[in-house]
Amino acid sequence: xxxxxxxxxxxxxxxxxxxxxxxxxxxxxxxxxxxxxxxxxxxxxxxxxxxxxxxxxxxxxxxxxxxxxxxxxxxxxxxxxxxxxxxxxxxxxxxxxxxxxxxxxxxxxxxxxxxxxxxxxxxxxxxxxxxxxxxxxxxxxxxxxxxxxxxxxxxxxxxxxxxxxxxxxxxxxxxxxxxxxxxxxxxxxxxxxxxxxxxxxxxxxxxxxxxxxx
Numbered sequence: 001x002x003x004x005x006x007x008x009x010x011x012x013x014x015x016x017x018x019x020x021x022x023x024x025x026x027x028x029x030x031x032x033x034x035x036x037x038x039x040x041x042x043x044x045x046x047x048x049x050x051x052x053x054x055x056x057x058x059x060x061x062x063x064x065x066x067x068x069x070x071x072x073x074x075x076x077x078x079x080x081x082x083x084x085x086x087x088x089x090x091x092x093x094x095x096x097x098x099x100x101x102x103x104x105x106x107x108x109x110x111x112x113x114x115x116x117x118x119x120x121x122x123x124x125x126x127x128x129x130x131x132x133x134x135x136x137x138x139x140x141x142x143x144x145x146x147x148x149x150x151x152x153x154x155x156x157x158x159x160x161x162x163x164x165x166x167x168x169x170x171x172x173x174x175x176x177x178x179x180x181x182x183x184x185x186x187x188x189x190x191x192x193x194x195x196x197x198x199x200x201x202x203x204x205x206x207x208x209x210x211x212x213x214x
Contacts, residue, residue: 019132020168026121026128027172033114034179041111041186046076048193055082055197059204064089067201077107078194085201093205100198104191111187115180122177129169136165 051074058066064086071083084103085096 019128019135019165023125023128023132023165023168023172026125030118030121030172030176033118034175037114037179037183041183044075044077046074046078048076048078048190048197051076051079052193052197052200056200059200077111077190078197081107081194082197082201085198089201089205093202096198096202096205100194100202104194104198107194108187108191111183111190115183118176118180118183122173122180125173125176126166126169129166129172132165132169133163136163 051070054070055067058064058070068083068086071079071086074080081100081103085100088095088099
């Protein structure tokens with residue numbers, strides 16, 4: 001037990017500087033992911049209300065070729081999902097529903113790429129900062145012991161380092177969590193609209209099938 005305590009103390013005496021550099025490194029990666037995802041979502045944006053209106057109008061005219069052309073012109077995930085369904089429209093509504101479900105899963109995976117890193121950093125950066133704080137406190141007590149209980153500049157420097165580590169941890173975590181939640185809401189929004197457009201297509205196909213039976 002004494003040997004373990006001595007090793008932990010020796011580790012703490014290395015200082016918390018490496019913890020702060022680690023947090024900065026994680027922050028740089030997180031910022032890069034945020035910019036990449038922002039560009040990714042921005043480049044695939046679409047006025048989905050207008051898209052829905054266009055598709056409903058074309059479906060009302062039984063113009064599946066026009067629907068395919070309208071969807072192919074869009075860069076949005078919603079259009080790509082519905083386009084994958086309309087490719088098997090001749091096989092019936094059940095085949096379309098299966099294709100839509102598969103395309104939705106793929107789209108979700110693509111949109112969530114690298115977001116796990118943001119979530120991990122957001123949840124754990126404060127604890128990494130806390131580790132730096134603990135190390136700083138241990139070093140502060142060590143400096144206090146060496147100075148025979150006197151408050152010295154070295155002691156204050158150790159206390160300041162401990163507080164800075166906590167602050168950096170929070171500064172890294174807050175934007176990571178904020179953008180992680182923002183992207184998740186955006187993904188849910190887009191998939192909700194994709195589901196709505198897919199249901200319009202399924203309703204059309206089921207209506208055609210019902211008329212064919214009557």
